[in-house]
Amino acid sequence: MQLDPSFIWTAFWQIFRAIPTTLSITVVSVLLGFAIGTVTALVRLYRVPVLSQMASAYVTFIRGTPMLTHLLLIYFGLPMLIDGLAESFGWSFRSVSIPMIGFAYISFSITAGAYMSEVVRAGMQAVDRGQVEAAHSVGMTSFQALRRISFPQALAAALPNLANSVIGMLHGSTLAFAVSVVDINAQAQIVASTNWKFFEAYLAAALIFWGLTALIERAAALIEKRVGAYNRGGVA
Amino acid sequence: MGAPFEIGYVFSFLPKLLETLGVTLLIVAGSLLTGIVAGFLVALPRMYKIPVLRTLSGLYLSFFRGTPILIQLFLFYYGLPELLKPLGFDLSRAPVLFFVILAYGLHTGAYAAEMIRASVEAVDRGQVEAAYASGMTSYRAFSRIVLPQALAIAVPVFSNLVIALLKDTSLAFTLGVMEMTGKAQTLGTLTQHFFETYIALALIYLVISFTLEKVLLAAEQRLKRHEAREEKAGRSFKLRRKGSYRAVLADIDAGKGGRL
Numbered sequence: 001m002q003l004d005p006s007f008i009w010t011a012f013w014q015i016f017r018a019i020p021t022t023l024s025i026t027v028v029s030v031l032l033g034f035a036i037g038t039v040t041a042l043v044r045l046y047r048v049p050v051l052s053q054m055a056s057a058y059v060t061f062i063r064g065t066p067m068l069t070h071l072l073l074i075y076f077g078l079p080m081l082i083d084g085l086a087e088s089f090g091w092s093f094r095s096v097s098i099p100m101i102g103f104a105y106i107s108f109s110i111t112a113g114a115y116m117s118e119v120v121r122a123g124m125q126a127v128d129r130g131q132v133e134a135a136h137s138v139g140m141t142s143f144q145a146l147r148r149i150s151f152p153q154a155l156a157a158a159l160p161n162l163a164n165s166v167i168g169m170l171h172g173s174t175l176a177f178a179v180s181v182v183d184i185n186a187q188a189q190i191v192a193s194t195n196w197k198f199f200e201a202y203l204a205a206a207l208i209f210w211g212l213t214a215l216i217e218r219a220a221a222l223i224e225k226r227v228g229a230y231n232r233g234g235v236a
Numbered sequence: 237m238g239a240p241f242e243i244g245y246v247f248s249f250l251p252k253l254l255e256t257l258g259v260t261l262l263i264v265a266g267s268l269l270t271g272i273v274a275g276f277l278v279a280l281p282r283m284y285k286i287p288v289l290r291t292l293s294g295l296y297l298s299f300f301r302g303t304p305i306l307i308q309l310f311l312f313y314y315g316l317p318e319l320l321k322p323l324g325f326d327l328s329r330a331p332v333l334f335f336v337i338l339a340y341g342l343h344t345g346a347y348a349a350e351m352i353r354a355s356v357e358a359v360d361r362g363q364v365e366a367a368y369a370s371g372m373t374s375y376r377a378f379s380r381i382v383l384p385q386a387l388a389i390a391v392p393v394f395s396n397l398v399i400a401l402l403k404d405t406s407l408a409f410t411l412g413v414m415e416m417t418g419k420a421q422t423l424g425t426l427t428q429h430f431f432e433t434y435i436a437l438a439l440i441y442l443v444i445s446f447t448l449e450k451v452l453l454a455a456e457q458r459l460k461r462h463e464a465r466e467e468k469a470g471r472s473f474k475l476r477r478k479g480s481y482r483a484v485l486a487d488i489d490a491g492k493g494g495r496l
Contacts, residue, residue, distance in 0.1 A: 003318055064399070064445040065438040066406035068417065073438060076430040080241055171304035175407075185306055198314035206303045206311055213302035 004200055011191050011204040018187035019208065021101070025173040025183060028105045030166050033112020040117035042146075045124055055117070062114030067172050074107035075179050104176040112169050119165055123158030124150060156227040163220030167213055184208055245432035246439075249423055253436055259415040263337055263405045268398065270341025275348025283353055293349065300346035305339070305404050312339040313411050336408045340401060347397050355390035356382060388459035395452035399445045406441070416440060 040055045062070065079095030086093055127150050135145035155162075174185035182190070184205050192201035278296055281289035300308065313335045317327040327334075359382050367377035409418030420437040424430035 060446070061438075061442060064442040064449075066403035066417070066441060068406045069434055069438045069441065072434045073431065076424075076434060080431060167302075171306075174304040174306040185304070188307070188310075192310075192314075198310065199318050202307055202310045202314060206299075206307045209304055209307060210299060210302040214298075 004197060007195065007197050007200040008204050008207075011188070011195075011197070011201045012207065014191045015184055015187045015201070015204050015208060018182055018184045019212075021176075021181065022170070022173050022183040022212075025101070025104050025108060025176055025181070026166070026170045029108035029112045029169050029173070030116075032105070032109035033116045033165075033169070034120075036109060036113030037116025037118075037120050040113060041120035041124060044117070045121060059114045059117055062111055063118075067108070067111045068175050068178060070111050071104065071107040071175055071178055074110070075103045078103065078106070100179050101176070101181050103179050104173070104181050108169065108172060108176075111172065112165065115165050115168065116162075119158050119161040120154065122161065123154035123156075126157040127153045152227075156224075159220065159224045159227060163216060163224075166220075167216055170212060170216065171209070241431060242429065243432070245427065245429045246436045249420075249429075249433050249436040250440070252423060253416050253419055253433075253440055256414060256416050256419040257440070259333075259413065260402070260405050263333070263340060263408055263413070263415060264398070264402050266337040267340035267344050267401060267405075270337060271344030271348045271397075271401075274342055274345025275352050278345060278349035279352040279356075282349070283356060297346050297349060300343050305343050306407050306410065308343055309336065309339045309407060309411060312342075332411050332413055336411060336413055340404065340408075343404070344397065344401055347400075351390050351393045351397060352386075355386040355393070358389045359385045384459070388456065391452055391456040391459060395449055395456075398448055398452070402445055402448070403441065 040059065043051045043055045044059075046052075079098075082093070082095040082098075085091070086095075131149050131153065132145050135149040136142075140148065173183055176183045177186040177189065180186075188201045188205035191204075192198040195201070278293040280286075281293050313332070316335060316338070317330075320327055363381050363385065364377050367381040368374075372380065405415060406417040408415050409421060412418070414422075416437060420433045424433040427433075
């Protein structure tokens with residue numbers, strides 16, 4: 001078997017078609033994960049009884065186990081739960097009607113949620129306590145202070161970590177092959193095995209991921225510069 | 237899908253999965269070793285700003301951090317034998333584990349390099365200058381002054397690195413290595429009790445990563461014992477590099493309302 005450089009180009013375009021799938025998994029899991037993570041982080045920061053212990057357990061479990069196990073647990077566990085409930089309550093909805101990509105969305109959002117909660121938490125803790133006190137002193141309610149003062153600053157502080165999480169989810173989306181979703185990785189596998197050119201196909205897939213990662217990094221750097229503007233210190 | 241849930245299976249699967257724990261830990265240990273060596277080799281040109289090598293390290297870091305580990309695994313497994321064949325090495329009979337450890341090792345190396353660089357840079361420049369001023373050679377200054385301090389700074393990052401590596405090894409089954417996840421899949425297929433196997437699998441990973449985290453936390457505390465004593469004496473002075481916004485943020489003490 002010889003390396004066939006021209007096939008890398010062919011494979012590149014064939015794999016290119018799977019980019020929307022990969023991106024949709026990434027975007028959905030990042031957005032839902034961010035929502036879950038924010039709630040989890042707030043529950044832990046404000047030490048809400050019971051809920052904060054549950055949140056800690058959730059974060060510990062997710063961060064201590066591989067993302068692949070989350071996907072497999074959801075894939076095999078969720079249908080059991082749904083079908084069990086459907087039977088006892090007489091719903092017509094069955095787990096069969098969940099598309100494969102749905103399992104990836106759900107499981108990766110849960111994974112992302114735990115990691116994002118740490119990102120949000122670190123960001124919130126980076127905000128000076130005096131900012132919230134100042135907000136209260138000008139008559140803001142706790143919620144207003146959170147929404148208008150702490151959260152924007154926390155987000156700015158968390159941005160580098162947030163970008164890392166997004167890249168992590170982009171790379172993690174390759175696991176979707178386990179539930180037969182055709183993302184970039186699975187497409188590479190298909191291209192590779194139909195043409196019997198494995199190295200070339202994976203090289204093309206690696207190049208695509210490399211490019212996407214570079215794009216995310218570039219975008220994050222731009223946003224970081226923009227939102228960090230209030231915090232540069234110095235004169236002018 | 238599969239047979240109905242029975243909790244008993246979780247317990248009966250645990251010992252069966254633990255049989256393959258050795259393979260998982262072997263991959264972790266082998267890759268960690270490879271990774272630290274690679275990390276040093278990559279970090280040095282960047283720290284000492286050696287012209288061409290520095291660019292190459294940058295490329296290495298960018299590639300290994302910019303592509304998913306799963307793709308890297310396949311790339312090594314299929315690509316390395318082809319690349320080395322013209323050079324006279326025949327890798328077609330090399331064990332899969334070799335490729336797996338190499339891929340994970342070089343992947344870890346990229347993160348290890350950043351860890352090494354960041355922790356060495358986090359040691360105050362004045363410390364090295366003081367070491368030189370008291371007549372130490374550059375090797376001694378590194379081994380006696382910089383290294384112990386850098387080590388303490390690196391431990392939390394190292395801890396994350398090891399745990400991430402442990403979790404990543406769950407992908408080795410894609411190349412047919414019979415480690416814990418591969419074994420779990422086999423058990424699931426055999427008994428049709430997939431959910432139970434994966435619960436058992438998750439429990440094992442959880443216990444190992446939890447233990448690793450605690451052990452490394454204890455190590456960190458031991459390495460930082462000098463700083464702790466200083467703080468007890470009422471000096472809240474901490475070594476801190478002027479550094480970037482990111483470095484400062486990473487340094488913020490969470491418990492104190494984030495004083496900068």
